[in-house]
Amino acid sequence: MALHIVVCVKSTPSSVNVGVDASGQPKIAGVPTALNPFDEFAVEEAVRLKERVPGSFATALTVGPDAAAEVLREAIARGVDAGAIVSGPEFEGGDSYATSLALSAAIKKLHGEKPVHLVLFGKNTSDVGAGVVGTQTAAWLDWSSASAIKKIDEVSETSATVTRQMEDGLDSVKLQLPACLSTVKEINEPRLPSLKGKMASKKAVFPKWTAADLGLQPAQVGAAGAGSVVVKASLPPARPAGVKIEGATAAEKAAKLVDILVERKLI
Amino acid sequence: MANILALAIPQRGALSPASYELIGAGRALADALKAPLTVAVIGGNAKALAADLATRGADKVLAVEHAGLTNFTEEAYAKAAAAAVAACGATRVVLPSTVAGRALAARLAILLKAGLATDVAEILPDGKVRRGYYGGNLIAEVEFKSAVAVLTVAPMTFPRAEPKGAAVAVEAVAFDPGALKSELSSFKAEESREIDLGAAEKVVSGGFGLGSAEGFKPVYDLAHALGAAVGASRRAVDSGWIPYKHQVGLTGRNVRPKLYVAIGISGQIQHLAGMSSSGTIVAINTDKDCPLMQMASIAVQGEYAELLPLITAEIKNRKGHAVAA
């Protein structure tokens, strides 16, 4: 038994503390980018599956501008075997609907070359942060899926049993493979890139696929294929100025605080 | 023609009060788009649950009931949701922003060729929606380009629909899940009977300023007196004083309670990302200049060990009087 694991990774701004630019969109020009923090856990899990099932192979996949190939290098440095980038001007302005279609088409291509068993995703991206692309990708592929996965308990080439972190406890879910799993950060503790991995990442070359390479029409991807558009970004409304509680003694302060909470019907 | 569907999904066979918020959000959207509002429940016992929702102002109530829907799986629920959409011709589907709601919304959006917006915090009069992104540093105004759209609504944001008037008849929707590729094999409930952070009306959080795991004792006492859930900063979690599930912030939970009390938390941007849209924010800290004390609705400067027991006693004292009176 050996698995082919695909891990989907995104290049996101390394700081999300951004303002709004003149066109009313997030001011991210010039902000350095990095591997989406939650995707580190998905990459680590792919590498752990390789260790668990010897002979397995892991491929990192990203949709983004050419520069996003840096996150594929980061994934290789962390132990993934190969990478592929889906890139081209036609992909600009895509939402989760269009991005998941592009990912599903690229996964189909990978699946054709070397059958895929599991596709791993992060919890969510730090910029758009919707936590939906993994499940949407599964829907396009008509594969099984589960999200909020904190453990892959059992895995074979045809099925997996996973632990899902729900609000009220843990579900055990059995899935037929291939499947798409969206992870949570409790799934593991990512290790830092190894020296050997860093060397490999420098030499790695990645195939680049355009919409045409994936059999997609320009109208299906990017802004043209999106189901939603952010027409405007704005800063959250400023909070009204607060009250400073002063008092000679701690007891006075405590009483004043409770007064205000009662006044505001919070007690 | 526009048609709004609020889709309630039970957890372990029961509906949470968030389902009433769902109807509230559906109503806001229905008013904005001058469309009728349908409420649907999916589950193994959907018909019984639907009866509770039938008096809360919906124009139509549907139940998609099947033994195969007793537990949540993405595929089966997405098929059931699609059946409910077909039964009422919905053009907007409203779901909760829970693990299940988000996954269901994601699958449904593809099945319906629909745009998707998650964690919606505001519905504008023209049907556009607002959601926080970039860790809560920005608000996106989202417009749907597709004829049909799916949205999940942020908890504690929309008014809970109250019972009013006569019950609408519950219509059963015929449904057959067919062959499925996934199934739930078991469920293990979390042992603690604590209030869940995400849906809490009040949250009391502790940070590194507590100094030790024992420092959480007075925090829990205050939380119990207030009927609040307990949260924490990452530094407190990383110090091993409290489990990760309590973490609030960018890499933790997003909360939006009416009252958020931050004790010994400095208010770094990653913490604020998870709680800055709370109603009243109280900060208790020795440093009056730290970011949380600066942004708080009520800032109390002082030692937590000294203040918390006094505050807790004061609350109990007043509650006691209220009962007596």
Ligand SMILES: Cc1cc2nc3c(=O)[nH]c(=O)nc-3n(C[C@H](O)[C@H](O)[C@H](O)COP(=O)(O)OP(=O)(O)OC[C@H]3O[C@@H](n4cnc5c(N)ncnc54)[C@H](O)[C@@H]3O)c2cc1C
């Ligand atoms: C990628 C990334 C993601 C992150 N995600 C999160 C996240 O999700 N959530 C999160 O919280 N953090 C997150 N952080 C960490 C964040 O940057 C801060 O380090 C963390 O929030 C600090 O926690 P704190 O306020 O408890 O500790 P500190 O910053 O050390 O503050 C302690 C506070 O306690 C006060 N204090 C000390 N003694 C007392 C006393 N006796 N009584 C009262 N007050 C006292 C001090 O004045 C100080 O303000 C993240 C960081 C990174 C880089």
Ligand SMILES: Nc1ncnc2c1ncn2[C@@H]1O[C@H](COP(=O)(O)O)[C@@H](O)[C@H]1O
């Ligand atoms: N452009 C992208 N390229 C590759 N993977 C992505 C991309 N966008 C999102 N993902 C994956 O989907 C997960 C969820 O993303 P999101 O729905 O945007 O929060 C991320 O953690 C990634 O694993």
